[in-house]
Amino acid sequence: MKTIKPQNNRQHQLSSCDPRVKLVAALALLVMVISSAGIAFPLLVTAFGLGVCIWLQVPAKQLLMRFAEPLFLVMVVLLLKALFSGGEPLASIDLHWLQLSVSRTGLLEGCRIAARICGAVTLVAALGFATPFTELLAALAWLRLPRGFIEVTVFAWRYLFVLADDAQVIHAAQKNRLGYVGVRRSFRSLGTLAGALVIKAFDSSQTMTVAMTQRGYDGTLPLMKHRPFRPSELLTSLLIVTAMGIFWRL
């Protein structure tokens, strides 16, 4: 939770860029990455995404935290594909009690998937770091995502941090009262924590609705209005996507 808030509120060079341009460019590159048959193109996108993150001065610790899970998955997929795909063996490891063979086709396939994961993850991370969430939602609404979905996401985002703080306070209080000593107590404490959060959510939604109704809420939220597209932004993103498209075709 701590990793979401600060970066999302920061001002940087890409803050002023139209979120629709950033979103459409990122989605186009994402489609290219996941449809790529080779390793080179996803790795190029990985380098591009990392470059954007570094340019936006995302702290290294935050980047590492973001990539920890996908990198672990990359390792698991590589091992699974290399060791259990069958086919022509590239190398064998004899552990006395088990003989493991690394297959050439499996290793190649594993590398392909690993490159795809790296490319796609860095790309989406760069998009997330470059765009405030509310602007991203407005861009998704422009892409004709159902309004109900966008509105629910706006409410969720607005109260996420409040509820997370409440959860932390309840968790700390439970821990101080030995609520997590022993399995049975831990289970009961977690249930109480989840129940308390649900009660908070119910009560907050009622209070919020009353407050919003007094301000004219009729069941639909006004969403952010977009300014007209700037030709320079369109041209730059078109150039990037076209250049990447040429590499993708090669």
Next chain:
Amino acid sequence: MPRITLTILLLALATPAHAMHISEGILPLPWAAFWFVVAAPFVALGVRQLNRLAREDLAMKPLVGLLSAVVFIISCMPIPVPTAGTCSHPCGTGIAAILAGPLVSVLISSVALLIQALFLAHGGLSTLGADIVSMGVVGSFVGYGLFRGLRGLGASLGIAAFAAGLLTDWATYLTTSLELASGIRGSAEFLPLFAKIMIAFIPTQLPLGLLEGAMTAGMITLLARKRPDLLVKMKLLKQSEVSGNA
């Protein structure tokens, strides 16, 4: 003997349960698109159901938004799993399905998954469709169906909620294994890879399912004890049952 050692090896490679969301980029385009097509009608029906409910009660949209935030927070709680030596987290869909019904729960899961994909790299945009199907659609319908079925058979709130939470988690992990195996198998056979992925999930998902069940049961019994009016509002209890208890 080789089979046993292979199983032990796979158990040692157990993925942490946040891998219950399929990572960004892991599925090739045709599979990613396929799961989006499967998920889309359920999300659309969820939005339609919510709009219908919101016409009757203006507080429904804020409530569903806040429940999405709760599901997001629950699915971010790191819980140590001693059998695997990793941290895992519950998925929270069972709770959402019991409280809001399966269709709105699909919407709640989709929102939580979108925020996780964009800001925590749990799941991804390209795999959002697959993750919605496993966690949102399968998880919600299994959890809700089981809860309602057991309640219909006379089970107590706690037992029905425990079973719903437990099987929601396990059904989600089964579907995720299926999606992963079909997505990454390449030229390999489907069934052996599916079995290997399932085995890799076992050390985290077996205890985690129990934890999810206990958490769901704890939540429902707490609500029944402290705020039965909320369970009446969400049509889980009848007014007469609450008055009877009082």
